[in-house]
Amino acid sequence: MLTPQEYLGIEREAEWRNEYLDGEMVERERPSLRHSLIVTNLMVEIGNRLLETPFIVHCAGLRVTTDPLRHYAYPDVVVALAPEFLETDTLTNPSFLAEVLSETTEKYDRGAKFERYRGVPSLAEYLLVAQDRVHVELYTRQPDGAWILHEWNDPAEEIELASVRCRVSIAGIYAKVDFAAPG
Secondary structure (H helix, E strand, O other): OOOHHHHHHHHHHOOOOEEEEOOEEEEOOOOOHHHHHHHHHHHHHHHHHOOOOOEEEEEOOOEEEEEOOOEEEOOOEEEEEOOOEEOOOEEOOOOEEEEEOOOOOHHHHHOHHHHHHOOOOOOOEEEEEOOOOOOEEEEEEOOOOOEEEEEEOOOOOEEEEHHHOEEEEHHHHOOOOOOOOOO
């Protein structure tokens, strides 16, 4: 069992990023080529639309905490307005988070990780992107704290990301992705 301070000490020196969940280091899966392409596409889709806004956009290298004593994670895409940091390198107030799902991470991303993310008051939207087919899910926090799910399977559609005031295209998220090729 590691304390958060021990985890952060190891993590700041590590070559590969690991997450922290209730005293245990959770090894992050090395992304497949398809996963990396989808994350890059999503970064481009969101990043280009937010160039002239005060939002910051980061990819998997930015650590986020949902609870400094229990949980640290590296979402695939992070967007924040007026970012606040714990010890200068861990974001505490994301507005939008996205995860690209894989066979080995889907249960965690939908379950324990999303449960922790929902505890972040600033988080308004959580996007899950399948990498084995065209399928995108957006969870949006409602004023009463409930989360509403919207799903897309059509590459011709666009997603309204109200939390960051932009739209992204499904076709753009999956640009150049070959589902027939090995993941």
